[in-house]
Amino acid sequence: MDDYLKKFMQFMLVERRMAKNTLLSYERDLKSYLQYIKHVEAVDSLNHVQRAHIVHFLSFLKEQGKSAKTIARHVASIRAFHQFLLREQAVYQDPSVLIEPPKSERAMPKVLSLEEVEKLLDLPNGQGHFGLRDKAMLELLYATGIRVSELIEIDVEHVNVTMGFIHVTSNTNKERIIPIGKTAADALKRYIEHGRQNFVSKNLPIDSALFLNHHGKRLTRQGFWKILKKLAKEAGIDSELTPHTLRHSFATHLLENGADLRAVQEMLGHADISTTQIYTHLTKTRLKDVYCKFHPRA
Template identity: 70%
Template sequence: MEDELKDFMHFLIVEKALAKNTIVSYERDLKAYVKYIKTVENVQSIDGIGRIQIVHFLGHLKEQGKSSRTIARNIASIRAFHQFLLREKVAEQDPSVQIETPQLERTLPKVLNLQEVERLLEAPKLTTHYGLRDKAMLELLYATGIRVSELIGLNLDDAHLTMGFVRCIGKGNKERIIPLGRTAATAIQEYLNKGRPQFIKNQREESLFVNHHGRRLTRQGFWKILKGLTKEAGIEKDLTPHTLRHSFATHLLENGADLRAVQEMLGHSDISTTQIYTHVTKTRLKDVYSQFHPRA
């Protein structure tokens, strides 16, 4: 089964061109699945897997305390794997066909209000090159709504400051051109003039945002920076690297932006993914009404 799994991973990387984090997720899920099927169910070939073995594996995940969302993701990974094997004529059947995905509660994304955004954006100390870098990153995230993976993937020639846009490569290797406001462009220019040169050790380094070694900043590195700045800003909400992306979309819609335009800027392939932010704005309107209307 390991050979079939390698072929599937190669398909995801080369033909589907999925994002690195998505590929890692598929691989983690399916390695655990194959290991369980072989060691616990004692099935040694793909054609030996039936619906009951998959049900047993999902029950095993539930016993481990995995959430409905994690189990649903595993089902999606397993289904994609077996469909690939059927399509490639490696298997004669798809045992995952009648497996039902558990019902998921739709959780609304956490967002910052405008005052919290201001406090976070003002947290970096602009007297240091670290502060100039952090300010530029936060301003860029809030100005464009790009993902953190897209942020750290930016190169110098992706930021077109005088023309007011950034170019990024998103999920599925798709390119997006996103408008950039004056405030973010100014912060990035300040970082390029006074901050980045102090980090750089190799003049051929192309990465826009770099760490203290002068190399491309990692997702983990950004997460550590964000946690520190959140504490500095006195924000008690549990922020994630996606929080500024969620806030960007919500604040645009609250101020009358077109849903299709927000979808394009976020890089969502399906508008239903973007529509969740309309639920956020409705919830926030209810909160404002309850707080301020005299007869609420």
């Protein structure tokens, strides 16, 4: 069995040109699989492996607390291995052909509480051009729910603080107009009028980007991520925070306060409303937590 595993790994490396990390994952998965069928199922030949043996192994992984994603990866490794054996005529059947990977549970997005959002948004005090920029970015993200990738692609001409909206283009080139509230509009106006020009470099052409870094160039996603982590630490926010957290919080808080699901879908730029519906599940979970925490007979 081990000899065939070596041949399979060589095939995946040379013929399939598989990435190193993927190869290591396949090898690790298959070693545990072969150990199981040899020592637990007492199978002494790959020709004797049956579908039931594979099902037992997957059940064993589940009992070990492995996630659906990890088990699905094992299934992919096992399928590829048995297909290879069949092509090489090392076996006369493929017992993995009807094995279905488990459906991965969709992870619930992490959101901030209203108190955490307020602490984060209040932190940039607006003193100096860095404070004005950071305040405008955070207020805009929470006001619109746009992606960070969309935020950094906004040009000055895409903002209309007088009418209260921004023009956004997604990475699939879909355009949408999103309203912004007074707080975000005021923060943007202060940044554009009193902060942005301090980022403009005298030695470089003026960038059309709305948000600039200290070199006078368009702010990058990595640059924003560093700013967000620094501000979250200063605000004392212990919750898991990613560049997408304010987007998740925007959608969840809107729905919690009775917003129409279709309107939220439009603002988020979701092509399928089922993507937006995950936030309704999240609000129900949060409501249940509140009920269990505060109802005297819960």
